[in-house]
Amino acid sequence: MKILFLFPKIGSDAQWVVGLAFMSAILKEAGHEVELLEISTEEDKNKISPFIKSFQPQIIGLSTNFHQYAHCVQIAREIKKEFDIPLFIGGVHVTFRPDEVIQEKSFDGLCIGEGEYPFLELVKRMANNQEYTDIPNFWFRRGEKIIKNDLGPLVEDLDELPFPDRSIFKHFRGAGKGEIIPRFIFSRGCPFDCTYCSNHVLKRIYAGHGRYIRSRSVAKAMAEIELVKKQYNFKYFKMDDDTFSLHKPWLLEFCEKYAQKFDMGFECNVRVGTIDEECLVALKKAGCQLIKVGLEAGNEKLRKEILGRNISNEEIIKLFALADKVGLQKLTFNMIGIPGETKKTIRETINLNAKIKADFMLATVFYPYPETLLGEKCAREGLIIGDRVNPFRPDSLLHAEESALKLPGLTARDIKEAVKYFKFNVYRQYDLKKALTQLMQDKKADLKKFIIAKPIFHKTARIIYRFLKK
Numbered sequence: 001m002k003i004l005f006l007f008p009k010i011g012s013d014a015q016w017v018v019g020l021a022f023m024s025a026i027l028k029e030a031g032h033e034v035e036l037l038e039i040s041t042e043e044d045k046n047k048i049s050p051f052i053k054s055f056q057p058q059i060i061g062l063s064t065n066f067h068q069y070a071h072c073v074q075i076a077r078e079i080k081k082e083f084d085i086p087l088f089i090g091g092v093h094v095t096f097r098p099d100e101v102i103q104e105k106s107f108d109g110l111c112i113g114e115g116e117y118p119f120l121e122l123v124k125r126m127a128n129n130q131e132y133t134d135i136p137n138f139w140f141r142r143g144e145k146i147i148k149n150d151l152g153p154l155v156e157d158l159d160e161l162p163f164p165d166r167s168i169f170k171h172f173r174g175a176g177k178g179e180i181i182p183r184f185i186f187s188r189g190c191p192f193d194c195t196y197c198s199n200h201v202l203k204r205i206y207a208g209h210g211r212y213i214r215s216r217s218v219a220k221a222m223a224e225i226e227l228v229k230k231q232y233n234f235k236y237f238k239m240d241d242d243t244f245s246l247h248k249p250w251l252l253e254f255c256e257k258y259a260q261k262f263d264m265g266f267e268c269n270v271r272v273g274t275i276d277e278e279c280l281v282a283l284k285k286a287g288c289q290l291i292k293v294g295l296e297a298g299n300e301k302l303r304k305e306i307l308g309r310n311i312s313n314e315e316i317i318k319l320f321a322l323a324d325k326v327g328l329q330k331l332t333f334n335m336i337g338i339p340g341e342t343k344k345t346i347r348e349t350i351n352l353n354a355k356i357k358a359d360f361m362l363a364t365v366f367y368p369y370p371e372t373l374l375g376e377k378c379a380r381e382g383l384i385i386g387d388r389v390n391p392f393r394p395d396s397l398l399h400a401e402e403s404a405l406k407l408p409g410l411t412a413r414d415i416k417e418a419v420k421y422f423k424f425n426v427y428r429q430y431d432l433k434k435a436l437t438q439l440m441q442d443k444k445a446d447l448k449k450f451i452i453a454k455p456i457f458h459k460t461a462r463i464i465y466r467f468l469k470k
């Protein structure tokens, strides 16, 4: 069978979507033909029809998160106007809100949760002209009738799955000269219950359907890195596992084997409370250059009570001191504009980053995803501005840069400025030179945004640019 995956990523620079890469691999292994089309801009939507005409898929699959859903609906409607091809949708937003998604008549069906085996089964049955409406995880639309099947088991052993197929993504096409930084993910699930994250929702949905937290064996992880290295010859990579440090014996084995086999730098996510000095030393020896740690809020009460992260400032400070001792660089994740946030708590987040001397920082505006505990609390308490949290808005990802919440004592401008000058405000507490460089960068980015937003300046900017280049 010929399967076309559509990956809308408007406003995002994601290089791949892990789920589609796994599904492509398992489908190809079974002898099917898979193509993927990335839709990165509004204009890219015009490429879909010619692509379908030339590839002639027998099945189309769309993958969506919350932010891309409106684009998926629009794409599916356009496809259905022109082609009579079965069209299915999956992804985290579908898993969270199947009742809403199934209302859209241009989808012939949807997949809740992990799709590798259910989708393979669907393709197999369609290829053999067999009835398929009883496949677990899938809901189907038959005219006005909706058929809802129960959720099947989670993939028990991740080693069973083939290596994710990166070749279908634009990012990897033509790559091979060491200029790409691929991402890897060896596990699924996280045991913690941070109120803003998808994990507690997925855990609830999957309850009774198998082990939620799973990991590939170290041997398989090594084999994947080796294969991808052979294919793309990169020098550095990123590990996207939610918490790479979750299982100490796994981490230590990984570091030992990795050090024996490879000489490449990498970075990974670790969580305060799940990592000790022995692990940090092992990571360093293996070639890890950067650990990425979620601080999210500098105020302990907000972190613990609102975000559900039972981590103290003391533990954070201790971990960062250890990382310094071992010689690992540190990046922090920070959220601004969470419920209960004030100018004072923003300052506390800045001050904590300064205290631990974070090497890199990512500050983003908090976004209240529906179905998460915190997202639902925001909705219940009437904190959401207008329809800012609405999957039917095609600009919802762009909108995620502005706060979706009205917070007493904080204006939208306060939040924007706090995010924009976050790094400057941290660096200026301990490194004036770094702070000034950062400020220049922020101002340059401002100017660029201003010029891009006003076409009247485009010509002048080009003339100045050419002049400066000369």
Ligand code: B12
Pocket: 008, 009, 012, 013, 014, 015, 016, 017, 018, 019, 020, 022, 023, 060, 061, 062, 063, 064, 065, 066, 067, 088, 089, 090, 091, 092, 093, 095, 096, 110, 111, 113, 114, 115, 116, 119, 185, 188, 189, 196, 197, 198, 199, 240, 241, 242, 369, 400
């Ligand atoms: C790795 C990761 C990334 C990576 C890779 C992108 C990706 N989506 O794979 C990077 C760093 C690029 C990334 C970026 C972003 N991410 Co992200 N990411 C994750 C993370 C940690 C793991 C995803 C994963 O590997 N899942 C495992 C795979 C197997 O599952 P899957 O991809 O969902 O696919 C399975 C099923 O959904 C289904 N399926 C999926 N598509 C289809 C299609 C069909 C036809 C079928 C039948 C089935 C099917 O089958 C797949 C295989 O089992 C999750 C958190 C989590 N624990 O889930 C967040 C998460 C998905 N990300 C999130 C967000 C918000 C983003 C960004 C928007 C951040 C930003 N502001 O830029 C961008 C968006 C990029 C994009 N367009 O995808 C949110 C989404 C929230 C929501 N409700 O939509 C999550 C849930 C984190 C959170 N906040 O809780 N992300």
Ligand code: SF4
Pocket: 190, 191, 192, 193, 194, 197, 198, 199, 200, 242, 243, 271, 294
């Ligand atoms: S530790 Fe990270 S991945 Fe795990 S639940 Fe919390 S935010 Fe989500």
